[in-house]
Structures are given as structure tokens and as C-alpha cells.
Amino acid sequence: MLTVLGLGSNRGDSQNIILKAITELEKHLQELCCASFYKTEPLYVKEQPFFINTAVCGLYSGNAQELLECIHIIESQFGRDRTREMRHGERSLDIDILLFGDTVYSSNDLIIPHPGLKERRFALEPLLELLPQALCPETGQSYKTICDSLPLQGVKKIPRKGFSKKL
Numbered sequence: 001m002l003t004v005l006g007l008g009s010n011r012g013d014s015q016n017i018i019l020k021a022i023t024e025l026e027k028h029l030q031e032l033c034c035a036s037f038y039k040t041e042p043l044y045v046k047e048q049p050f051f052i053n054t055a056v057c058g059l060y061s062g063n064a065q066e067l068l069e070c071i072h073i074i075e076s077q078f079g080r081d082r083t084r085e086m087r088h089g090e091r092s093l094d095i096d097i098l099l100f101g102d103t104v105y106s107s108n109d110l111i112i113p114h115p116g117l118k119e120r121r122f123a124l125e126p127l128l129e130l131l132p133q134a135l136c137p138e139t140g141q142s143y144k145t146i147c148d149s150l151p152l153q154g155v156k157k158i159p160r161k162g163f164s165k166k167l
Helices: 014-025 064-077 121-130 143-148
Strands: 002-009 030-034 037-040 051-059 094-100 155-158
Touching (some): 002 121, 014 051, 037 121, 051 121, 064 094, 121 143, 121 155
Antiparallel strands (some): 002 051, 002 094, 030 051
């Protein structure tokens, strides 16, 4: 299943954390490709450091719940403790399942496509770098059209070190 994940960090050495997390994700996603890195202003809780964000896509052979469990393990390896953090606050690593093929899915702990995707330029810009023709599986609307309708939100592409696997 072609899967798109959004990654973000604003605590610690964010670029290195994300690079190492991508290396971990390569063990689970085949043909992994990575978008550029973006420095982004916090969207919801303003009084915190800027984030580094990117997206990866690759083929995942399990189901979405299994992928979520895998993601939570990787996040915890990089210091994330969901029980101690404020919602939308600082975090060492956040990995979101943005898209899981054209699946529309909802459970108590997972909604696909990600429920905040249509309002988050920091997620849409790297997603569109990887899949410029991507459509919302719920509505069929182009994510490019959705992204273009959003304010800039302080999202700026930055040079990154180390990882260069692209489509």
C-alpha cells in the first residue's frame, strides 16, 4: 500500500532526529522517498520553537493499525512520551499517517486521511513534492488546490544534510 507519512520535530536536534527516524522507517517502508525539509512556525500553540517538517512515502505491506504501532515505537525511541506532552506542543518526533493508499479509515486512535491534513501547509507542501497529483480520498479534491487556498503559515523550504533519497 502506498503510504505517506508526515514527520515533524521541534525539540532537540530536529534535522538529525528526523534523518534517523527516516532510517528507521526504511526498515518498514519499501522504496522510501523523502521530500525536502521545511522550517515551519507552530500552527496551534505559538509559544514554542519552530518545527522541522518533511514527508516520506513508500510501500507498506501491513495494515494501518500495524503501521501506527510501528510509528509509536519509533517515536518513543526518539524520546517522545505522549503522556507528558501538551497537545500540539513541543515534541522530539511526531510521525503522522497522512495517506494510506486511497483508504478512508476511522478508529478510536487513527483517522485516515489525517484529519488535520487539509489545514496544514507544513504537511501538504512536502506531500505534494512527493505526489503532486494527490487527491483527497474522501472528496476527490486535489491536495494542490487545497494547499493553494491556505495562507502561507510560515512554511519555508530549507537545505538538509545527509538524506537525499527522492523520487
